[in-house]
Amino acid sequence: MSRETAPHLLVVEARFYDDMSDALLDGATHALKAAGATYDVVTVPGALEIPPAIAMALDASEEGGTDYDGFVALGMVIRGETYHFDIVSNESSRALMDLAVSESLAIGNGILTCENDEQAWARARRSDKDKGGFAASAALTMIALRDKLNGG
Ligand SMILES: Nc1c(NC[C@H](O)[C@H](O)[C@H](O)CO)[nH]c(=O)[nH]c1=O
Numbered sequence: 001m002s003r004e005t006a007p008h009l010l011v012v013e014a015r016f017y018d019d020m021s022d023a024l025l026d027g028a029t030h031a032l033k034a035a036g037a038t039y040d041v042v043t044v045p046g047a048l049e050i051p052p053a054i055a056m057a058l059d060a061s062e063e064g065g066t067d068y069d070g071f072v073a074l075g076m077v078i079r080g081e082t083y084h085f086d087i088v089s090n091e092s093s094r095a096l097m098d099l100a101v102s103e104s105l106a107i108g109n110g111i112l113t114c115e116n117d118e119q120a121w122a123r124a125r126r127s128d129k130d131k132g133g134f135a136a137s138a139a140l141t142m143i144a145l146r147d148k149l150n151g152g
Pocket residue numbers: 014016045046047048049075076077078079084088
């Protein structure tokens with residue numbers, strides 16, 4: 001049976017860099033709207049808070065909250081002077097992968113890890129590498145795959 005309703009996704013954006021977050025969100029929402037999907041957007045302080053936000057959304061859905069077919073994680077991590085770049089980058093992506101595998105979640109990972117602003121902007125802008133749009137498209141693809149595997 002094919003999907004009867006449009007996919008409904010939760011976009012979790014880490015607005016550590018406001019302007020770059022706007023660009024990533026533009027790309028992601030453009031892709032979601034183009035696919036006919038619906039979505040909610042929530043904001044967290046940084047990339048480390050994205051996986052917990054998704055976990056909170058899962059818990060809420062079990063208590064009568066909104067059910068989401070998939071998730072789009074958006075964030076920008078730019079290397080500074082300390083090891084914190086590695087922590088933020090590695091732990092946020094690791095936690096997303098753990099969630100996706102353990103809960104069979106359709107998560108598009110748009111947490112970018114860049115060496116400098118130039119790399120960051122080239123990947124954030126929809127008119128350039130559009131990594132926000134790619135993350136949204138990845139989530140939609142995984143939703144469709146799960147539907148197919150479940151007889152959809
Ligand atoms: N340096 C960046 C961070 N750091 C903040 C952490 O993500 C987290 O919010 C903080 O440790 C409090 O728990 N976050 C980014 O998203 N991007 C960065 O470049």
